[in-house]
Amino acid sequence: MLQSAIYHRMSEQYCYCLDNDNLIINIKTGYDVDKVYIIYGDPYDAGIMGGNERWSGKREEIYYKKRLKDHIWWTTTLQPKYKRCKYFFELHSGDECVYFFEDGFLTEDEMNQEGKTLSYFIMPWMNPADVCKTPAWVNDTVWYQIFPERFCNGDHSIDPENVLEWQSGKVGFRDFYGGDIRGIRDKLPYLKDLGITGIYLNPIFEASSNHKYNTRDYKKVDSHFGTNEDLRKLVDEAHELGIRVMLDAVFNHTGSDHPMWQDILEKGEASEYADWYMINSWPVDKEEDTRDGRYYSFAFARYMPKLNTSNPKVQEYLLDIIKFWIETFDIDGLRFDVGNEVSHSFLKAVRYQTSHIKDDFYLLGEIWHDSMSWLLGDEYDAVMNYPLSTAIADFWVYKNRGRDSFEYDINRCFTMYYAQVNDALFNLLDSHDTNRLFDKTGHNVDRFYQQLAVLFTMPGSPCIYYGTEVVLDGAHDPDCRRCMPWDEIESGKKDAEISEMKKLIALRKELQACKSRNFHFPNDIPKDRVISYIKIGDNESIQVYLNCEEESVNVDISSFSEVLYCRKWDGESLGRDGILILKK
Numbered sequence: 001m002l003q004s005a006i007y008h009r010m011s012e013q014y015c016y017c018l019d020n021d022n023l024i025i026n027i028k029t030g031y032d033v034d035k036v037y038i039i040y041g042d043p044y045d046a047g048i049m050g051g052n053e054r055w056s057g058k059r060e061e062i063y064y065k066k067r068l069k070d071h072i073w074w075t076t077t078l079q080p081k082y083k084r085c086k087y088f089f090e091l092h093s094g095d096e097c098v099y100f101f102e103d104g105f106l107t108e109d110e111m112n113q114e115g116k117t118l119s120y121f122i123m124p125w126m127n128p129a130d131v132c133k134t135p136a137w138v139n140d141t142v143w144y145q146i147f148p149e150r151f152c153n154g155d156h157s158i159d160p161e162n163v164l165e166w167q168s169g170k171v172g173f174r175d176f177y178g179g180d181i182r183g184i185r186d187k188l189p190y191l192k193d194l195g196i197t198g199i200y201l202n203p204i205f206e207a208s209s210n211h212k213y214n215t216r217d218y219k220k221v222d223s224h225f226g227t228n229e230d231l232r233k234l235v236d237e238a239h240e241l242g243i244r245v246m247l248d249a250v251f252n253h254t255g256s257d258h259p260m261w262q263d264i265l266e267k268g269e270a271s272e273y274a275d276w277y278m279i280n281s282w283p284v285d286k287e288e289d290t291r292d293g294r295y296y297s298f299a300f301a302r303y304m305p306k307l308n309t310s311n312p313k314v315q316e317y318l319l320d321i322i323k324f325w326i327e328t329f330d331i332d333g334l335r336f337d338v339g340n341e342v343s344h345s346f347l348k349a350v351r352y353q354t355s356h357i358k359d360d361f362y363l364l365g366e367i368w369h370d371s372m373s374w375l376l377g378d379e380y381d382a383v384m385n386y387p388l389s390t391a392i393a394d395f396w397v398y399k400n401r402g403r404d405s406f407e408y409d410i411n412r413c414f415t416m417y418y419a420q421v422n423d424a425l426f427n428l429l430d431s432h433d434t435n436r437l438f439d440k441t442g443h444n445v446d447r448f449y450q451q452l453a454v455l456f457t458m459p460g461s462p463c464i465y466y467g468t469e470v471v472l473d474g475a476h477d478p479d480c481r482r483c484m485p486w487d488e489i490e491s492g493k494k495d496a497e498i499s500e501m502k503k504l505i506a507l508r509k510e511l512q513a514c515k516s517r518n519f520h521f522p523n524d525i526p527k528d529r530v531i532s533y534i535k536i537g538d539n540e541s542i543q544v545y546l547n548c549e550e551e552s553v554n555v556d557i558s559s560f561s562e563v564l565y566c567r568k569w570d571g572e573s574l575g576r577d578g579i580l581i582l583k584k
Contacts, residue, residue, distance in 0.1 A: 001093040003105050005030030005071060008089070010102070010121045012372055016418055017131045023078045023085055023123060024419060027062070027100075028071045032093045036062045036074045040087035043122055055120075057087065066411040066520070067404075073415045085123040132377030134424035135333075135360040139515050141198040141244060142505050143463035144191055147432050148202060148225055149176065149210045150483045151466055152183025160224050168485035173478045176210055181226035185234050192241045194469060194498070195505035198461075199238060200335060202432055203248045204231065207255055211432070211481075213248075213337060214255030214304050218321045228328065235329050246333035246362060247325060251318050252341050253297060253304040261305055276314050278306045298338060309346040318346070319353055326357050335426075339365030339380065347379040364426050375421050382424040385460060388413045389429050392454050393440055395531070396447050396548070402528040407521040410533075414459060414517065422517050425460035429468075432481055436465065436474040445471060446577035449500065449567055450546050453579045456508040457535055457544055459517040469501035470494040507565055507581065513537030527553055534584075541584035547574045557582055 008014050008027040018024050027036060041057030066073040078085060089100040098105045103119040111118065153159070153166055159178040166177055181204065191199070203212035206222045221231050235245045254261060260273040265285050268274075278296035286292075289300040298304040308314055325331055334354075336342065347363075354361040365371065365380040369387070374380045391409035395401055414422050429451055430437045441447040448471065455462050466472075467484055471494075474480040488494050508514045518536040522543075525532055529548040534541060542564065547553050552573040557563065560582040568578030 001091065001096050001098060002030040002032055003098070006033070006091065006100060006105075008100065008121070010123060012376075013415070013417055015121070015123055017126050018077065018419055019131060020126065020128050021079055023080055023126060024075065025078060025087070026073060026075045026415070027089060028068075028073055029091065030070070031072060033072065033091050034094065035092040037090040038062055038076060038078075038087055039090060040078060040080075040085055042080065042082050043084050043086040043120075043124075044082075045086075055086065055118075059090070066415060067407055068411055068415070069405075069408040073411065080123070080126065083126040085126075086120045087122075088118070088120050130377070132375070132418050132420055134381045134420045135362050137244070137360060138362055138381070138424040138461045139459075140509070141461050142196055142508060143198040143200050143246075143426065143428075143461060144194075144196040145200045145428070145431060145463055145465045146184060146202065147179075147211075147466065147481050148181070148184065148204055149179040149212075150481050151179045152187050152484060152486060153178035153180060154182030154184070154186045155180050155226065158224055158226065166483050166486075168472075168483055168488070170474075171478050171482055174210065175478075176224070177483050178224070179483075180224065181221070181230040181234050185230075185237055188234075188237055188241055188243065191243065193502075195502055195509060197242060197509075198244045198246065198332075198463075200246045200463060201248060203250055203337075208257060209255075213250050213298075214253075214257075215250050216255045216257050216259075219324055232329050235331060239330070244332035244362075245329075246335055246364065247329075247331050248337055249322070249334040250337045251307060251309065251346075252336075252338035253306045256303040256305060275311060276308055276317075278308050306341070309343040315343075315346045315349055319349060322350060322353065323357065326354070326361070332358075332360075333362030333364060335364040335366060335384075336380070337366055339383070340367045340369075340371070340374070344374075344379065347374070351378055351380075362424070370416055372417060375417050377418075382421055382426055382460075384431075385413065385425040385427045387416070388425070388427055388458065388460075389434075392429065392451050396441060396451065399529075403521070403523055403531050406531055407523070407533075410458075419517055422459045423461075423515075426463055427455055427458055427460040428463045428465070429455055430465050430480065432465070433477065434480060435476045436472060436480050437468055438471050438473050439475050439480075443473070444577065446567065449504075450548070450577060450579055452501075452504055453544065453546065453565070453581065456504045457514045457533075457542070457581070459515065459519070462508060464501070470497045503565055511537065511540060511542060511564070511583075513540050513542045525553055525555065543582045543584065545574055545578075545580040545582075547576060547578045550576060552576060552578075555580060560584060 006029045014026050039057040039059045046055035062074045062076045064075050099111050101119045102121050160176040163176050163178045204225050206217040206220045207214045221228050238245050264271040281294045284295050290297045291300050296306040363380045365383045367383040371383040395406045474482050513535040516535050516537045521533045527549050531546040534543045552575045554573050562583040565581040568575030569580050574580050
């Protein structure tokens with residue numbers, strides 16, 4: 001048995017409370033392990049400390065597993081009667097059997113050696129206050145990300161002086177087209193009809209750029225977008241339509257024209273805000289970027305100096321802003337820009353405050369990598385699931401990858417965190433920070449919809465970037481921030497594309513199986529680039545087929561009750577780049 005491939009610890013995603021009653025335990029092994037049993041019970045079943053009775057627990061086989069590239073992930077859910085759990089594992093590989101304890105592996109003879117003290121794994125107490133809780137509504141939400149400057153110009157009277165005529169082609173870094181809050185409000189019925197139930201807005205507070213990530217005033221909506229009252233009306237009107245609203249929290253840095261930074265430029269080290277930013281040497285006011293290290297900034301952009309979110313005064317300042325946003329606008333969540341660079345201590349304070357103002361408030365971090373240390377239940381509820389978007393895209397990028405590779409990559413994304421975090425993950429295929437999905441798929445519309453089919457049938461909460469419903473094109477920033485083509489939409493030229501998106505959104509909203517975290521890959525068609533996976537819901541199950549082979553493949557649907565969604569399906573064979581979603 002390859003013992004070096006076996007891993008478990010009583011912490012993080014290996015042992016945690018799903019809720020007040022259920023304890024999830026996971027163990028990772030190599031492929032040589034055939035069976036895994038868990039022996040568990042209450043730590044005090046053998047009497048109080050000092051008793052002579054040998055502890056023994058209940059033995060259960062762990063059946064549920066996921067395949068990773070080099071490991072198998074075994075998972076089980078226990079219900080400890082007294083909220084405590086003592087346990088160890090029994091592992092089988094062929095005729096070999098070992099027992100796995102906190103301090104290592106033992107044979108049966110070693111385990112039963114007289115005088116041997118066994119180091120069991122122990123979950124000491126399932127404290128309700130320590131259970132990671134995520135907002136239940138998020139899993140039911142279909143998000144729509146809006147880059148306000150490019151979505152819709154609804155009020156020309158507040159256009160920037162250098163505004164350009166609205167158009168659907170390529171755009172420049174410093175272009176302004178006049179998108180505003182009035183435009184978003186005007187299009188709320190459109191979003192409702194599409195099936196959207198959540199809006200994520202890129203920054204809308206005062207800033208000099210078109211992207212608004214260089215904030216000058218956190219409490220004032222940018223005048224080219226409208227007023228604070230306009231934002232409140234937007235949220236109220238969205239709520240009336242059953243649509244939640246999440247704002248962008250840009251707290252890693254401010255703009256260089258923020259009054260606090262301007263005070264530093266004027267007074268130097270004597271400024272009361274000198275320790276509010278991360279300044280390493282003086283003077284700070286130079287034309288060069290910040291690669292010389294005089295102060296830290298977002299990337300090396302001199303116009304976005306980095307806030308010191310470890311400073312209690314800065315934390316107090318930002319917490320007041322969050323309180324103001326919730327109480328003034330009644331927002332439902334915040335997405336934290338550069339969410340892995342603000343301090344953990346600040347995020348813990350944010351979690352405490354928001355939970356006491358609005359107990360189902362959604363805290364989302366922009367983190368592109370493994371984020372377990374932010375997702376323990378006292379900071380973010382979830383992160384933007386860029387690992388999932390990469391896992392999905394890679395299968396179509398690398399034509400030599402087989403379905404096993406797809407399975408490994410998807411399973412990795414959903415074994416990284418707690419199950420309740422998986423329910424709230426913000427799943428996306430593109431954003432204002434990436435090239436658009438149509439560009440990613442090489443302008444192949446069939447592969448475009450194949451990837452969307454995966455997005456809408458994965459655990460978590462799916463988000464489409466504005467314009468995806470009309471197959472909007474765009475390479476990397478700034479090209480991914482093109483203007484929404486309302487002329488084409490309103491003339492009916494995009495009806496077919498919008499109809500296709502409505503089908504996928506309706507499928508997601510109507511079938512609990514699409515949202516379920518319970519899935520597996522039967523790989524029941526013997527073709528290396530035909531993906532097949534089953535989603536198991538409370539009331540129904542669905543099976544998804546994606547044909548990425550060069551030719552058509554036959555699919556037997558006799559055991560299914562209904563074809564829910566399809567592309568390039570003739571009733572017997574699934575064409576190249578085709579999609580088939582069936583109901584069990």
